[in-house]
Amino acid sequence: MKKRWVRAAKGNIETTDLLAQQLNINSSLAEILVQRGISCFDSARDYFRPQMSHLHDPFLMKDMDKAIERIDLALTKNEKILIYGDYDVDGTTSVALAFSFFSQFTSNIEYYIPDRHKEGYGISTAGIDYAAENGFTLIISLDCGIKANDKIAYANTLNIDFIVCDHHLPGDELPAAIALLDPKRNDCPYPFKELAGCGIGFKLAQAYCHTHQLTSDKYEQYIDLVMVSIAADIVPVIDENRILAYHGLIKLNTQPSIGLKALMEISGKHKDYTLTDVVFTLAPRINAAGRMNHASEAVKMLLCTESTIAQEQSLLINLQNTERKTSDQSITAEALALIEDCEILVSKKTTVVYHESWNKGVIGIVASRLIEKYYRPTVVLTASNGLLTGSARSVAGFDLYEALLGCEDLLVQFGGHKFAAGLTIKPENIQLFSDRFENIVASTITDDLLKPEINIDSEIEFRQIDGKFQRIIAQMEPFGPLNMAPIFVSHNVFITGKPYVVGTKHLKLNLKQQNSTIFESIGFGLAEYESLLQPNQPFSVCYTVEENIWKDQRRLQLNIKAIEIDNQYN
Incomplete structure (x- = not known):
């Protein structure tokens, strides 16, 4: 091209x-x-x-004081705390960081990762029910929750408090959580808006240590996890992200956590990692757990404290990554055939394709593959629990999120970034969505943006x-x-x-x-x-x-x- x-x-x-x-x-x-x-x-x-001393004061983030106060109360009363996170790399590294950090101060803590195929993205009713049935009174969500208004309202009826740590764009109304840590809130004065979800968790740990006069090694030991999330979530490598990525790479290449070290060994690249190496070597393997089975397998690996167990977990995840490659290659070929067999689809300025049998876990990768062939905003959908769920990817310079916002009334839910998003839609609305999405993109995108630059x-x-x-x-x-x-x-x-x-x-x-x-x-x-x-x-x-x-x-x-x-x- x-x-x-x-x-x-x-x-x-x-x-x-x-x-x-x-x-x-x-x-x-x-x-x-x-x-x-x-x-x-x-x-x-x-x-x-880049110097760690140049990181911003975590208490500049709106609600950070409320979050620390609620966590202190939970620790004092020995409440059960549930760490809740998304199933991608950012989510699993976030959960591993927060769970491991707060496990230093309580044993009354667990983590929960939703099942991609059964529960979908974000806070789920099933996750909240699990918390209620098992006596949890505080949920700390990471890399999700900023738009979970209904779910958090439901948790409140069960006397479960929420602390949300997210980096996605909020909706018009914020959920009724005890604390909402998200620099993208309009009322948040935090000077850097582009932290990954794991970065928000890191700032929470940093704030806790500052409050209790604990040494920085209590939270800096997780900086390699933060670096992996920065690489995988493709956030800007400037300001704090640059500092965290720089020092995270140093740790990865000198003293990696046991889980990451095992994953490095199984991948065949043992040293001299760059951020690009993390993107193409470690991140796909961590992601594969949630795509092909359950992301808790990735969290188990990241939390490993024994090399033998870490090696077993990394072997399992590596096998899942091999399965993922086979699956996404097969689905990509099918999706390309659907487009190429229809002259109308070829000539459009968007791609929207659907097949009920496609693996939900790999359709985001397939969307990216389709953009390599047809460089235009792309949505790939599959069937899930009576609905259609999918992943959307954009091209450089075009705001995908705004285009989806114009289709909001046709969507059950959606969320994401300027260049990537997830969405759920009723089957009867797929043609309406496809037509409107095409019209919105065609009327706003320039011809230049339809050529890779x-x-x-x-x-x-x-x-x-x-x-x-x-x-x-x-x-x-x-x-x-x-x-x-x-x-x-x-x-x-x-x-x-x-x-x-x-x-x-x-x-x-x-x-x-x-x-x-x-x-x-x-x-x-x-x-x-x-x-x-x-x-x-x-x-x-x-x-x-x-x-x-x-x-x-x-x-x-x-x-x-x-x-x-x-x-x-x-």
Whole structure:
């Protein structure tokens, strides 16, 4: 699929030149830093050396004082506390963190993860009934609850109090909980709005320790869990998330929790994890438990204190991940066939597909796969308990949540983010929903947004790339939304030797410019260019600069994102 090349706006030249001089770095790298809001030596120091001391005061979060007061009362009276969380990575890491942290102060505590297939997303009536039947009087929900008005009202009738720790957008009315910790509340003054759900749980633990003058290691020991949630939930890697991800990766690579260490070993990658490695290696395995069976298996692994048990749990989860791969590949093929067999579906600006037999646990992955083929807002639905339930995914720059809000009267429930959401709908409303969703998207999305884009940070020449250049880029990690690995563009590039295909889709090639070093390069999914690139024919490339490690040998490599043979891009 052809992509749009979008060049970032240049920052202030004087600021860029001064920063390059202060940091003794290449002006192109200084330009990228300025684009990311780093304009002086002090802000650069904070960026390159994130400090835990720079985390915000947890009591700036609305209702934090009420939450701590209610937890103190529960601990004093030895009430039964239930930690309740979602079944995805953010939810399971949140539950593991909160359960383990508060288990330091009480044994009268359990956790509960809803069954994805029987109960669906969020707070469930079954979960509240379980709490009532077993004598729980306080539920702490994580990564869910901010829109559970009816369910929390029901819990109140059973004399069960709720503390909600969530990071999703609230509805017009807030639920009647004892405390609602969510920076996205309109009345919450917390300075950073983009914490993951596990991050909210971390702030609750931090506030408890501050209140009781406990040492920071009581909550900082869970920072690798927070990092995994940041990676998996694709939240912006800036501000507090950057600090937490940075130090969480250090812990993962030096002293990981027993459960995560076992999962690293079973995955085949034992060390040198980046945030990207977590996204593609650890997160899918943790997610697989809730997709294929029950997410409590993931929580058990994350809570393990014995290596042998952790290894058994990680083996189980790894097998579930293998099953998940087979399932999502099969369903993706079926979904693509449904679209391709219908000319009307192919020509639309949205995708809405449904089959009653599809596995509820993998349809979110299928939606993402469909976007790789048809780059447009996508909803995939399956049957569940007499209703249709599904996952929605968007494209860069388009607010999916707002589009679903326009269909709210046709939905039983929905929730999520700008780029991803879950929804439930009555079967008789599927065609009405599909038509309205198409109309809303078609009337608001631009043609440009229906083409995947590559955001180029800076134009450089190969001669600027050396070991120091790459080391500075490496210090910009961890990479993620709003702090992506810098993408460069270079023109008048030539191949040396003959490109060749690796596997079936990837292209290996050597590149150079006039008077430059020859760089080994890899283009994932770019095999089609093998026969198109000719000796002595100039072209343009956009790419990231990486250090490739093979058999303990380290060398610079260009990771090619796109090629333009006629040297033109928009």
